[in-house]
Amino acid sequence: MLVLWITVVCSGQTAVWESATSGSSAQPVYSQSPEPGCDAYTMQEIPRLEFKRKACAYRDQLLTGSALFGAAFFAGIAQLQNDPSEWPQGADGFGRRFGVRYAQGMAKSTGSFLFGALDHEDPRAHPPANLFCASHDHGPKTGFWPRTGSALLRVVWVHRDNCTDGIAFSHIAGALSSGFIGMAWTPPPGNTIGQAFARSGTAFGGDVAASVFSEFQSDIFGVVSRLFGRGKAKQ
Amino acid sequence: MSAIGRFAPALALVLAGALTSCISNRPYRVTAPVLHETPPLYCPAGGAHYTLSFIEFDDMGELWDPGELQSAIQTIRDARDQAPLVVLFVHGWKNNASDKSGNVSGFRCELGSIAARYQRNVIGVYFGWRGDITNVQFFKNFTFWNRINAATRIPGAHMTDAIVTIMRETKENDRGGEASLILVGHSFGGLVLERAVTQALVERIEEADTATSTAAGEFRFPADLVVFLNEAGPALQAKQLLDTLYREGAEFSTEAGQRDPLLLSLTSKGDTATHLAFPGGQALSLYKVSLRKYLATGSDKAAPDEFGIADQRTYYLHTAANTDALQSHVIGRQDDPAVKAALAEGKAIYATADLGGGRKFLIVPKAAARNTTPYWIMQMPVEFVPDHSTIFRPEFEALLIAFLDKRPDMMLRSKAASPPGPRLRRKASH
Numbered sequence: 134m135l136v137l138w139i140t141v142v143c144s145g146q147t148a149v150w151e152s153a154t155s156g157s158s159a160q161p162v163y164s165q166s167p168e169p170g171c172d173a174y175t176m177q178e179i180p181r182l183e184f185k186r187k188a189c190a191y192r193d194q195l196l197t198g199s200a201l202f203g204a205a206f207f208a209g210i211a212q213l214q215n216d217p218s219e220w221p222q223g224a225d226g227f228g229r230r231f232g233v234r235y236a237q238g239m240a241k242s243t244g245s246f247l248f249g250a251l252d253h254e255d256p257r258a259h260p261p262a263n264l265f266c267a268s269h270d271h272g273p274k275t276g277f278w279p280r281t282g283s284a285l286l287r288v289v290w291v292h293r294d295n296c297t298d299g300i301a302f303s304h305i306a307g308a309l310s311s312g313f314i315g316m317a318w319t320p321p322p323g324n325t326i327g328q329a330f331a332r333s334g335t336a337f338g339g340d341v342a343a344s345v346f347s348e349f350q351s352d353i354f355g356v357v358s359r360l361f362g363r364g365k366a367k368q
Numbered sequence: 369m370s371a372i373g374r375f376a377p378a379l380a381l382v383l384a385g386a387l388t389s390c391i392s393n394r395p396y397r398v399t400a401p402v403l404h405e406t407p408p409l410y411c412p413a414g415g416a417h418y419t420l421s422f423i424e425f426d427d428m429g430e431l432w433d434p435g436e437l438q439s440a441i442q443t444i445r446d447a448r449d450q451a452p453l454v455v456l457f458v459h460g461w462k463n464n465a466s467d468k469s470g471n472v473s474g475f476r477c478e479l480g481s482i483a484a485r486y487q488r489n490v491i492g493v494y495f496g497w498r499g500d501i502t503n504v505q506f507f508k509n510f511t512f513w514n515r516i517n518a519a520t521r522i523p524g525a526h527m528t529d530a531i532v533t534i535m536r537e538t539k540e541n542d543r544g545g546e547a548s549l550i551l552v553g554h555s556f557g558g559l560v561l562e563r564a565v566t567q568a569l570v571e572r573i574e575e576a577d578t579a580t581s582t583a584a585g586e587f588r589f590p591a592d593l594v595v596f597l598n599e600a601g602p603a604l605q606a607k608q609l610l611d612t613l614y615r616e617g618a619e620f621s622t623e624a625g626q627r628d629p630l631l632l633s634l635t636s637k638g639d640t641a642t643h644l645a646f647p648g649g650q651a652l653s654l655y656k657v658s659l660r661k662y663l664a665t666g667s668d669k670a671a672p673d674e675f676g677i678a679d680q681r682t683y684y685l686h687t688a689a690n691t692d693a694l695q696s697h698v699i700g701r702q703d704d705p706a707v708k709a710a711l712a713e714g715k716a717i718y719a720t721a722d723l724g725g726g727r728k729f730l731i732v733p734k735a736a737a738r739n740t741t742p743y744w745i746m747q748m749p750v751e752f753v754p755d756h757s758t759i760f761r762p763e764f765e766a767l768l769i770a771f772l773d774k775r776p777d778m779m780l781r782s783k784a785a786s787p788p789g790p791r792l793r794r795k796a797s798h
Contacts, residue, residue, distance in 0.1 A: 355640065
């Protein structure tokens with residue numbers, strides 16, 4: 134309801150603007166098109182993402198459907214398991230469980246963004262070919278196993294801005310950030326370094342699952358959509 | 369403190385953030401609607417210079433500034449002697465006419481690529497509307513119902529007039545007969561374009577017997593190709609136009625009898641937005657509409673329509689290209705089962721799209737297709753367009769070229785004398 138209300142309010146926003154007469158040029162002078170920002174096309178096609186655009190990608194990860202619904206889903210499971218038992222049931226307990234999971238997700242994105250930026254890693258799954266790079270092998274693969282292998286490799290091996298490939302420190306940093314930020318609020322009996330590493334492992338596993346799901350997302354959705362029928366003619 | 373009280377500050381923060389992220393109802397190009405540019409440096413295919421003209425419509429479908437249309441017309445008029453290639457693009461959901469829109473960036477690269485490839489005076493006409501109302505990615509998805517309503521509302525007299533005026537200025541006032549016009553609408557922009565063009569097309573069909581036509585019952589439609597790309601609109605819209613074309617027995621063909629598409633609906637097989645999300649969104653709005661079963665002619669007994677569909681619900685829930693019964697053609701490799709079935713039925717290959725590296729795709733009329741009108745509807749493999757939004761790419765350009773190369777009056781490569789172009793005509797049998 135909240136988001137629907139916001140869309141309704143947004144749809145009513147009107148602004149004034151400066152009007153000016155327009156005209157055509159008899160002898161056109163061609164100028165360079167303006168420097169693009171963080172639009173979807175540019176983010177996908179530009180060979181090298183500068184810090185500003187990496188920050189845009191990070192910003193867009195902070196409030197997403199998967200972040201919210203993922204946090205709600207796992208908070209629901211924790212609520213059913215009464216984990217941690219020190220927290221109450223009901224809305225209060227669910228709110229806490231949801232909040233910490235969402236905060237852990239944000240910590241993961243933040244850690245991943247900061248380390249990735251410092252390490253000059255490209256956060257995109259399939260960075261486009263860069264004419265200045267001697268070799269480039271990050272295009273989409275075909276076939277089940279090559280695609281699975283590519284999805285798994287992306288979590289540990291990443292393309293860098295200087296055309297080299299290397300260990301994906303951003304994923305490791307993100308997972309550790311997520312695991313250790315939990316020490317700020319986890320009740321004492323479970324608030325140990327070991328538990329923090331366990332949470333980091335879970336976060337890293339989430340990265341692996343997300344990478345594989347993202348690789349096969351269109352195929353999965355394609356199968357699901359066929360289940361709902363596609364307007365076939367009656368014979 | 370209650371749970372609500374505990375979360376009230378966070379809720380207030382989210383609300384404040386969401387509301388300040390609204391994109392206001394405003395035009396972006398009234399001060400400089402025509403730009404003469406070279407494409408962005410990062411464009412995958414490089415490119416040559418082009419002219420980009422913006423025409424913006426408000427949330428009610430009115431022109432923000434008629435001066436934008438006049439500027440576009442003047443630009444086309446100025447290029448009349450240079451055989452311009454005019455590409456009119458209507459953007460989709462989550463986009464607008466600002467430089468922050470991915471469709472604006474992509475269109476720039478596409479125009480540059482076309483200009484470089486064909487060495488033509490390329491004029492892009494970008495139809496802007498309010499496809500985006502919030503900057504927050506998460507909230508954007510919830511604007512589906514709000515924006516599909518806008519996309520349904522805005523193609524009115526202003527937009528149809530703008531399209532018809534551009535068509536006439538490009539094709540009918542083209543003294544050398546060498547100008548080309550392609551219209552493309554993407555996603556909700558496909559719905560917008562379809563609704564606007566339908567009005568113009570039906571009017572032309574009805575006028576076909578009048579003095580304005582080149583011969584009794586036939587005329588040249590003043591556009592070379594109209595493409596609805598990953599269109600996100602209910603098939604009900606297409607179905608009405610198909611019915612009209614079907615009843616009128618319209619066909620779009622050359623003097624030699626080669627049949628061509630007048631309208632082309634192409635949807636990627638990887639487009640989960642229209643395959644899955646669109647029916648989901650439409651299903652949630654079923655309560656707002658009254659849909660019926662189709663009846664046999666002159667009877668109150670239920671009977672499928674000419675495409676074999678029993679009720680409007682099917683057309684309401686699915687887009688045209690995702691409705692199997694409306695598909696007229698298939699695109700696939702030689703060993704694709706649908707292509708093999710069509711060839712086995714004796715269908716002739718219309719065209720071949722070659723992506724290089726042995727990736728050749730055949731365009732063939734679908735086996736047992738009921739849609740035999742000049743409104744061609746089909747799905748395309750992910751090699752051309754991988755998903756809903758990644759549309760500005762050389763592979764898709766190659767597919768469009770495969771269609772356009774079949775059209776004798778397109779002359780993308782040659783400025784030699786033009787043979788008679790395709791004409792829309794009525795079949796005597798209807």
